[in-house]
Amino acid sequence: MAEAACRTLPVLLSPPSAEQDLWPVLGSLLSLNCTLSLGDSCNGTLSWLKDGGTAQSVYHEQQSVWSGFNSSERVLSSILDVNVTTAEDYGKFTCLLQNITVTFTLHTADKAGHLAAVLFALCVLTVLLVGSVLYLKCRLNVLLWRRDKYGDPEINDGRLYDAYVSFCPSNIDTKFTNFILKPHLENRYGYKLHLDERNLLPNSDPSAELLMNASRCRRLIVILSLGYLQQEWCQSNFREGLFRLLELSRRPIFILFENQYKDLPGTVTQLLNSQRGSLQVLLWKAGSVSPSSGFWKELRLALPRKVCLLKGMGDPQTQCQDDKDPMLIPSSDAADPDPDGDLGVRRSLYKAPPPRMAPGTLMTDCGPSGDVDISDLGSRNYSARADYYCLVTEPEL
Structure with a gap:
């Protein structure tokens, strides 16, 4: 004091x-x-x-x-x-x-304050982890929903087909194209494909027929297998041919087989990777056959948006017909409902978009909910409509 x-x-x-x-x-x-x-x-x-x-x-x-x-x-x-x-x-x-x-x-x-901070940090990490997992699992579904709701249906462009499919006429490629790719896209999702098993670029310049067929299709799908790469134009100058394909179609789609990927030439894979922004590369794996696999989702994202129409409207080849074509039913006496040919439709999908429907109006689904039934393929007459269905090749008949 x-x-x-x-x-x-x-x-x-x-x-x-x-x-x-x-x-x-x-x-x-x-x-x-x-x-x-x-x-x-x-x-x-x-x-x-x-x-x-x-x-x-x-x-x-x-x-x-x-x-x-x-x-x-x-x-x-x-x-x-x-x-x-x-x-x-x-x-x-x-x-x-x-x-x-x-x-x-x-x-x-x-100490409680530190515990709260630690718990908060763990919660944030958990949310980020769960968000990352959900993003990886649901990213394609969200993109498909957004595309199907707000995307461009591309129905007034004068094109007859949704995709031009080029493949090698080998046993594996033909079966994959005709029994997996084509039935799944056409019967399940209502896409219309143009198949071509001939050489895509056999000469130095694209042929008039190739240019005409490609101009009728909105997308280009190439089944790039080992057999496809053994074609003359692929062996001589794949780089020049690839750039010509990029000129023929907007963002072409290349489908590769996983069991053949390691055997592909290094120059081919390097060239495809260098052009990732101009083309789409999809890998067919063992689990890709499932309709819910990421392969089909990515392929649908690369293809045009499909529009569901009322029953009885639109192109009968674009609409899902549940495979009831009388030309494919054995011993059928039913008449062809469209005797003028495939293009003689009475109300084309490409003339105008579907009218706005009143609330409560039922719409047809773009494909059957179940898997495609191919149990009776052997008893059907494919020669009558070989120009469109192309389900088997000549040697297999």
């Missing part, structure tokens, strides 16, 4: 405010600094209290006095060293001089 009354009140120099709150952790060492400026004829010593009791006997104190800027001013400083080792070291430390009081309150470190 002060030995003589001070004419002027001491001025607090350190800390900045008379009340300090600290949150030290166990094992830390604190130096509590209490510095006051005293006027002339003001003598006294600083005393420390810990929760109302004397602190100097428990903690180490260093006290010093020096002159201020003028001879009538003295600066009194006291530093109390507190080693926080136990829970008893937390509490209120008070520095006293006459009516000047400076308090340092040591709070226990809030």
Whole structure:
């Protein structure tokens, strides 16, 4: 306490405010600094209290006095060293001089706050992980929904086919094209394909027939197998032929077989990877045969958007007919409902978009919900409509 009354009140120099709150952790060492400026004829010593009791006997104190800027001013400083080792070291430390009081309150470190922060970080990581998994699993579904709802149906462009399919007339490629690719896209999703097993670019320049057929199709699909690459134009100059294909169609689609991918020439795979922005490369895997596989979703995204129409409207080859064509039913006496030919439709899909339907109007589905039934393919007469269906090749008949 002060030995003589001070004419002027001491001025607090350190800390900045008379009340300090600290949150030290166990094992830390604190130096509590209490510095006051005293006027002339003001003598006294600083005393420390810990929760109302004397602190100097428990903690180490260093006290010093020096002159201020003028001879009538003295600066009194006291530093109390507190080693926080136990829970008893937390509490209120008070520095006293006459009516000047400076308090340092040591709070226990809030473990619950750290736990909450850790739990929050784990929740954020969980949300990011779940979001990433959902993005990988549902990305194609979301893109398909967005395309089917807001995409361009491409129905007024004068094209007759949705895709031109070029494949090698080998056993594997022919079966894949006629028994997997074509039935799935046409019977399930209502696409209309033009198949061509001849050389796509047999000469140095595209033929007039090739240009005409390609101009009738909205997309170009190439079954790029080992047999396809053994064609003359592929062996001589695949790079030049690829760039010509890019000129024939917008973003052509190349389908590769996973079991043949490692045997493809390195120049071919490098060239395809270098043109990723101009073409679409799809890999047919063992699990791609499932209708819900990512292969079909990516292929549908690359193909035009299909429009579901009312029953009885649109091109009968574009609409799903459940494979009820009388020309394909054995021993059928039913007449051809369209004797003028495939193009003699009464109300074409390509003339105008479908009219707006009243609420509650039923729409046909773009394909049967079940798998394609091919159990009776052997008993059907394919020669009658070989120009369109092309389900088997000449040697297999």
